[in-house]
Amino acid sequence: MHEVGLVAELVDAAVARAAGRPVSLIRVRHATTIPDDVLRQAFEMLTEGGPLAAAELVAEPFEVLLTCPCGFDGALGHDDVVGPGLAVCPSCSEMRTVAREAEMELLEVRLAL
Numbered sequence: 783m784h785e786v787g788l789v790a791e792l793v794d795a796a797v798a799r800a801a802g803r804p805v806s807l808i809r810v811r812h813a814t815t816i817p818d819d820v821l822r823q824a825f826e827m828l829t830e831g832g833p834l835a836a837a838e839l840v841a842e843p844f845e846v847l848l849t850c851p852c853g854f855d856g857a858l859g860h861d862d863v864v865g866p867g868l869a870v871c872p873s874c875s876e877m878r879t880v881a882r883e884a885e886m887e888l889l890e891v892r893l894a895l
């Protein structure tokens with residue numbers, strides 16, 4: 783479950799940015815290889831009882847795309863990505879490299895008024 787580690791980093795970054803002030807909203811960008819429900823579950827688990835417990839999570843998904851010599855050209859799913867920058871083509875099952883983009887990125891930490 784490397785997703786939980788990614789969300790933990792995100793929560794740490796948001797807590798640092800808030801610097802003790804109450805947070806109303808967190809906006810993140812995440813690859814669709816991290817399912818939305820997994821992201822939300824991990825966020826709830828990691829923020830429970832902390833300074834972000836009341837913060838709303840707004841997630842903006844983006845797709846990880848692969849163009850393979852076999853002709854596959856499309857978005858990858860959670861099980862296709864096997865590591866940073868590495869994926870298994872869903873069509874021919876060959877190991878391929880994909881653009882290494884941050885799977886999760888903190889876009890905004892909105893402070894409560």
Ligand SMILES: [Zn+2]
Nearest residue numbers: 850852871874
């Ligand atoms: Zn292929």
